Amino acid sequence: MNVIISNIVLLLIFSTTHVKSKILRGELVTNQNWAFLARFCFLTEKGKFHYDFVVKENSNETSNVNLLLYYDAPNQWPSVYPSDKTCEQKKSILSLDHGQIVPLSASLARISGCEQLDDPWAKLRCTSYREFRSSRPRWWFIVLADCSSKSGLNVSYDMSLTNGEPGSFWREHFSADEFCK
Numbered sequence: 611m612n613v614i615i616s617n618i619v620l621l622l623i624f625s626t627t628h629v630k631s632k633i634l635r636g637e638l639v640t641n642q643n644w645a646f647l648a649r650f651c652f653l654t655e656k657g658k659f660h661y662d663f664v665v666k667e668n669s670n671e672t673s674n675v676n677l678l679l680y681y682d683a684p685n686q687w688p689s690v691y692p693s694d695k696t697c698e699q700k701k702s703i704l705s706l707d708h709g710q711i712v713p714l715s716a717s718l719a720r721i722s723g724c725e726q727l728d729d730p731w732a733k734l735r736c737t738s739y740r741e742f743r744s745s746r747p748r749w750w751f752i753v754l755a756d757c758s759s760k761s762g763l764n765v766s767y768d769m770s771l772t773n774g775e776p777g778s779f780w781r782e783h784f785s786a787d788e789f790c791k
C-alpha cells in the first residue's frame with residue numbers, strides 16, 4: 611500500500627461549452643508511483659486525447675513512466691481503484707497490445723511521441739494523441755505510473771480531451787458526461 615505523505619496536485623480545468631471538450635494543465639507532484647490524472651466520457655464516435663507531458667527526475671534514476679488508460683468495465687477501473695493492489699498489479703490488468711499502456715520512453719518515440727530533453731530536471735517531453743472508439747459511451751480514466759520509482763512522480767501535463775468534430779448539434783450542446791452512467 612502506498613502511504614500518502616505529500617500529494618500536491620494542481621489542477622486547472624478550462625472547460626469549453628458543456629464539457630464537449632476538456633483541457634487540463636498542471637503539475638503532478640506526488641510521492642506515489644501510480645496517480646490518477648483525469649477522467650473523461652468518450653462517446654462512441656471519434657474521441658481524441660492529446661497530451662503533452664514533461665517528465666522530471668532529480669536523480670540519475672531512469673524514469674519509467676507509463677501512461678495508463680483504464681475504462682469503466684468492472685474488470686478495469688473499478689478493479690484497481692480503490693484497491694490494495696500494488697502499482698505493478700494495477701498496471702498488469704491492462705494490455706500493451708490494446709494500447710492501454712503507453713510507455714513514456716524516447717526509445718519508443720513512434721508510440722509515445724517522447725524525446726529526450728537536455729535539461730537536468732526535465733528529462734523527457736512526450737507529445738502525441740490517442741483516439742477512442744467503443745461500442746457505447748464510456749468513462750476513461752487517465753493515470754500516470756512509474757512502478758520502478760522510489761521517489762514518486764513529477765510530471766507537468768497539458769492535455770485535451772475531445773468528443774467528435776465541432777459543429778454537431780448534439781456534441782455542441784450536451785455534456786458528454788450526460789451520456790455516461
Ligand SMILES: *[C@@H]1O[C@H](CO)[C@@H](O)[C@H](O)[C@H]1NC(C)=O
Pocket residue numbers: 669670
Ligand atoms: C548523477 O550523475 C552525475 C554524472 O554522472 C554524477 O556526478 C552525480 O553524482 C550523480 N547524481 C546522483 C544523485 O547519483
Ligand SMILES: *[C@@H]1O[C@H](CO)[C@@H](O)[C@H](O)[C@H]1NC(C)=O
Pocket residue numbers: 639666668731732764
Ligand atoms: C519537480 O520538478 C521541479 C522542476 O520542474 C522541481 O523544481 C521540483 O523541486 C520537483 N519536485 C519534487 C518533489 O521533486
